[in-house]
Amino acid sequence: MKSSLPLLLTLASTTAGLVPRTAPVINRDTVPGLAVLPQPLYTSLFDAAGKLQAVTSNAGHVAPTTTIPEVQELPPVQFKDAKRKKIRYGPFRLPGTKEQNWQLKAMGLSGMADEYVPNLLKPCQECMIGALNADLEYADGKTTDGTAWLHHSVLVTAGPKIRDPICNLSATETIFSSGNERSTIRYHVEASPVKAGYRMHPEDTLTLVGEFKNELESEQWVWLAVGYEYFDGRHPDWKDTHISWLSVQSISSSCGAKTNPYGASNLTAKGVPLTNVFSEHSVPWTSPVDATVLGVGGHLHDGGTALDIYQNEKLVCHAPVEYAKGAGGGMSGGGHGHAGAGADAHAGMEAPKPAVEPEHIKSMGGCRLLTPVKKGDTFHLVAHYDLEKHPGSKMEDGSLDEVMGVGTILFFTEPNP
Ligand SMILES: *[C@@H]1O[C@H](CO)[C@@H](O)[C@H](O)[C@H]1NC(C)=O
């Protein structure tokens, strides 16, 4: 991994001489998108001051070597005029399930590896990112088998020209988040009359926050392979797309809101349902800018029946869930649904098959829109669950596992050049 920190600091201080700007800070308050991470991991990522702590799982261990190149140039798969690069970050050590590490002691999670890596190698100096996806690979370049899970990976950009359009707070932005469903996040809509993408400036840095899980007692080493599909160079005439993440799991994704106006949660602090049938609302997101929504999508676990997204209390997208026997293939035998513009399904790896094949989420709808947003408009999601109709994923002791309700709102604004 190359470090572009000196470059960033030079450029940031040069820019700071012209326009007073706060230096990019990555912490609990400035990266609301990190709240899509499950509890209690989310909380454990920050020190008492709310600053993200550097964590990797490699210290004191010898990493394997690989002959697979760090950067691979590939033909595009999403957009015909785009360039595609796969960048392998790592390697990362996955501890064996019996290892007595802080994840086991503090969170009761075995075989878990947590990684926070700043200054990742970027796909381009300056470009418009069209789509991203992430995969977990072994030293030989093969996708990991069912014994190594991509629990979560999140990418955060930081730079003096970035103004987080979600909370209007900081010079950082969460641009990517994926679990083991390994969905593709899209910032560009090829069929749209509007040319748009996520703008990467030369001085921007990229930070990884990842959590990977081992199912074996012996350690394993993996690489996080991020696929970037992008349009190289400056595109001053293109619009800037952004994604606002809504989540039922944590109110910290809500730009400082302390309470949920929709009442007490129907989930425990760890995201486990308190009842079998419920409709959980996210805290609303208030847009700090005028914008246009290009599409909305979302993500539920098994047991989910539909996801609704509202703009100013008016339903703008109803995304029903479709089930099938043996479908899915998410974590711990559970299934996940992913939908819509912004995010969609992509075959994950197969979980071990139980004796009687339960139904799992096969697919979820989403909505492509071209809807104006006024500064001050609110958006919230409602995740509908019925665990009597569709059993949820279970922990090893038979109790219910956490559920998720995540929504993505893909919108564009005028460029902030
Ligand atoms: C929890 O469920 C109740 C009853 O269905 C509902 O009124 C409430 O809004 C839900 N809470 C949240 C945070 O959505």
Ligand SMILES: *[C@@H]1O[C@H](CO)[C@@H](O)[C@H](O)[C@H]1NC(C)=O
């Ligand atoms: C966003 O923050 C900037 C700088 O603090 C401020 O000038 C601007 O008015 C804010 N925009 C909104 C929509 O609140």
